[in-house]
Amino acid sequence: MTYRTNRREFLRHAGAAMSLAGAAGTTIAGDPVQNAFEQALTATPWLNAFASAQQNDYRSTVEINGRWPDELRGTLYRNGPARHEVGGFRYRHWFDGDGMLHAYRSDGTRLHHRARMIETPKYQAETAAGRALYPAFDSVPPNPAEVSSADAINPANISVLPHHGKLLALWEAGSPLEVDAETLDTLGVYAFSDETAGAPFSAHPRVEPDGTLWNFGYLSSAGLMALWHVDSSGRVVKTGTVPTAPMGMPHDFVVTSRHLVILIAPLHYRTPEGTSFLGAHEWEPDHPAKILVVDKNDFSAYRWLELPAQWVFHFGNGWEEKNGIIHFDGARADSPALMFDDFRALMRGERPRRQTSVRQYRYQVDLRRNIATEAPMFDERFSTEFPTIDPRVSCRRNDRLVMLHRKDEKQALHPMFCGVSLYDMKADKLRSFDYPPTVMPEEHLFVPTPGSEPESDGWIVGTAYDFGNLRTELNVFDVAHLEDGPIARAELPYALPFGLHGKFAA
Amino acid sequence: MRQINRYGPILQLFRQVALAFGLAGSGTAAAEFTLLIENVQTAEGDLYISIGDETAFGDAGGKHAVQTILKARAGSMRFCTDALTDGTYAAQVYHDVNGNGELDSNFVGMPREPWGFSNNARGNFGPPKFADTRFEVKGDTRISIRLEK
Numbered sequence: 001m002t003y004r005t006n007r008r009e010f011l012r013h014a015g016a017a018m019s020l021a022g023a024a025g026t027t028i029a030g031d032p033v034q035n036a037f038e039q040a041l042t043a044t045p046w047l048n049a050f051a052s053a054q055q056n057d058y059r060s061t062v063e064i065n066g067r068w069p070d071e072l073r074g075t076l077y078r079n080g081p082a083r084h085e086v087g088g089f090r091y092r093h094w095f096d097g098d099g100m101l102h103a104y105r106s107d108g109t110r111l112h113h114r115a116r117m118i119e120t121p122k123y124q125a126e127t128a129a130g131r132a133l134y135p136a137f138d139s140v141p142p143n144p145a146e147v148s149s150a151d152a153i154n155p156a157n158i159s160v161l162p163h164h165g166k167l168l169a170l171w172e173a174g175s176p177l178e179v180d181a182e183t184l185d186t187l188g189v190y191a192f193s194d195e196t197a198g199a200p201f202s203a204h205p206r207v208e209p210d211g212t213l214w215n216f217g218y219l220s221s222a223g224l225m226a227l228w229h230v231d232s233s234g235r236v237v238k239t240g241t242v243p244t245a246p247m248g249m250p251h252d253f254v255v256t257s258r259h260l261v262i263l264i265a266p267l268h269y270r271t272p273e274g275t276s277f278l279g280a281h282e283w284e285p286d287h288p289a290k291i292l293v294v295d296k297n298d299f300s301a302y303r304w305l306e307l308p309a310q311w312v313f314h315f316g317n318g319w320e321e322k323n324g325i326i327h328f329d330g331a332r333a334d335s336p337a338l339m340f341d342d343f344r345a346l347m348r349g350e351r352p353r354r355q356t357s358v359r360q361y362r363y364q365v366d367l368r369r370n371i372a373t374e375a376p377m378f379d380e381r382f383s384t385e386f387p388t389i390d391p392r393v394s395c396r397r398n399d400r401l402v403m404l405h406r407k408d409e410k411q412a413l414h415p416m417f418c419g420v421s422l423y424d425m426k427a428d429k430l431r432s433f434d435y436p437p438t439v440m441p442e443e444h445l446f447v448p449t450p451g452s453e454p455e456s457d458g459w460i461v462g463t464a465y466d467f468g469n470l471r472t473e474l475n476v477f478d479v480a481h482l483e484d485g486p487i488a489r490a491e492l493p494y495a496l497p498f499g500l501h502g503k504f505a506a
Numbered sequence: 507m508r509q510i511n512r513y514g515p516i517l518q519l520f521r522q523v524a525l526a527f528g529l530a531g532s533g534t535a536a537a538e539f540t541l542l543i544e545n546v547q548t549a550e551g552d553l554y555i556s557i558g559d560e561t562a563f564g565d566a567g568g569k570h571a572v573q574t575i576l577k578a579r580a581g582s583m584r585f586c587t588d589a590l591t592d593g594t595y596a597a598q599v600y601h602d603v604n605g606n607g608e609l610d611s612n613f614v615g616m617p618r619e620p621w622g623f624s625n626n627a628r629g630n631f632g633p634p635k636f637a638d639t640r641f642e643v644k645g646d647t648r649i650s651i652r653l654e655k
Contacts, residue, residue, distance in 0.1 A: 146630060146634075149616060198612050198616045
């Protein structure tokens with residue numbers, strides 16, 4: 001593989017297509033964030049990953065290098081913020097931009113990629129107006145409109161969920177957006193039922209192997225945690241609410257055979273006036289992190305436990321012993337500095353000043369004694385994030401975890417993750433693959449071999465942003481030989497905005 | 507489990523039975539107040555209208571100057587009253603499409619039927635504040651409210 005920095009070639013490829021920012025028509029002269037980003041971009045190739053998509057519809061077919069496994073059949077769907085500027089106003093945070101949904105499909109020798117902007121009501125209104133109309137997660141554009149409901153500003157930009165024959169693009173504070181699984185046409189705001197329409201449905205629902213779905217959603221101003229139980233056919237079995245004040249900003253949770261477990265960091269919703277939604281939160285490290293444990297069979301039965309203040313974006317999995325001990329794991333940071341510093345710096349075109357350490361922890365909750373404990377999962381002191389598992393062991397005991405990792409903080413050419421790791425808990429063995437220095441991996445998933453024993457055979461599938469080549473690529477690894485590198489690799493003819501979460505639909 | 511409805515005060519108000527053309531009573535001939543209600547999506551169900559000053563707004567609990575129920579008619583509807591004396595008011599309307607006497611909400615308390623306030627204030631993640639919905643009545647007065655879900 002050769003890696004070269006060639007921004008001109010990138011622009012030549014992309015320039016023919018409609019520019020999203022340009023489509024908005026007018027620009028806001030002197031938006032300092034936009035100007036700073038554009039200035040930094042010329043000298044900082046990795047920053048291209050945080051520029052807006054150059055097109056609102058991508059389609060390509062490319063050759064696959066290596067051997068694509070015959071049994072690896074299905075579609076990798078991915079989501080992430082892709083329109084970071086509207087009408088010359090650049091969003092202030094990585095998580096603000098409008099979502100773009102991707103589908104990667106292989107016919108064995110060629111990879112077909114399709115991507116479309118998710119046409120939320122917000123996207124449509126702002127595209128028609130040619131400017132940012134609404135406050136986003138952490139940005140308030142000039143003269144913002146009032147926000148009557150979360151779905152008015154829902155960018156559907158965090159994750160994607162194939163479930164009961166539907167493909168749903170997920171945000172964190174509003175409804176799913178339904179998207180056609182083949183054409184990626186946006187079909188509209190999705191309601192599981194009339195009674196649940198508009199209620200918040202977070203971006204990390206947990207789906208059991210039988211298709212049973214659990215989720216939460218937070219309503220900060222109301223101080224309520226919403227809880228969801230949906231069966232494999234998409235029917236709402238039950239919902240509930242738990243008063244939670246002050247509310248935090250939980251992004252993910254775990255589910256065991258008997259409980260929902262939500263860790264709420266002391267990032268408290270305090271001052272909603274005159275600031276962004278994120279800005280309304282205060283980090284209060286003198287307060288504990290609270291753990292909400294809810295009975296799966298009865299949402300009115302819950303208890304609270306405490307851990308030291310900490311911040312966790314993502315959990316791998318949760319499971320429970322018969323004796324009432326709950327186990328789970330998460331990517332733990334001491335503070336939400338990533339959220340407040342790093343992801344804002346990216347938008348200004350700055351390399352985050354300090355690399356926040358995120359370590360994979362294992363947690364135990366003892367329901368008999370009502371105590372929670374935590375400890376690092378392994379000795380290696382590098383940062384890991386985006387933990388994922390074989391979906392066949394979701395909500396039950398797992399022994400393997402796929403993660404992105406980051407080493408050599410000072411050496412790295414870029415501030416993102418640099419490789420993918422597989423940790424075997426039973427053997428306490430960590431195996432890793434490091435990407436070339438100009439390649440920034442995105443979330444990697446464990447895709448099982450059909451018919452194999454859970455957590456045995458399978459592949460690790462993930463995309464990566466090559467800022468040397470200005471290309472997005474897809475890689476497939478054999479779970480048994482991760483450290484040997486990809487067994488199949490395909491490079492798209494363009495680079496796509498750095499994304500967040502995906503799911504493989506077999 | 508207790509369902510929390512943040513629009514509850516509006517509902518309670520109407521559960522007490524609406525008083526058509528309300529509490530006017532006094533003998534002085536008042537000027538005419540006209541409320542134009544736009545975007546009535548269907549002729550099913552009823553429109554619940556209430557108009558009051560700040561003491562009647564939201565949780566404040568005071569009496570509204572006007573409360574009434576109109577049979578819905580698709581399109582725009584006009585409501586006139588001479589029951590308002592000069593002053594500062596807020597008006598709110600909701601469309602009880604299924605005729606169950608309530609503004610239906612989802613399990614976290616967000617309305618599921620069309621509603622609107624004066625000045626078309628929508629609030630920020632909750633009902634709007636009085637300051638955003640207030641309008642002056644002085645002589646003949648005319649306002650409009652657009653219903654949205």
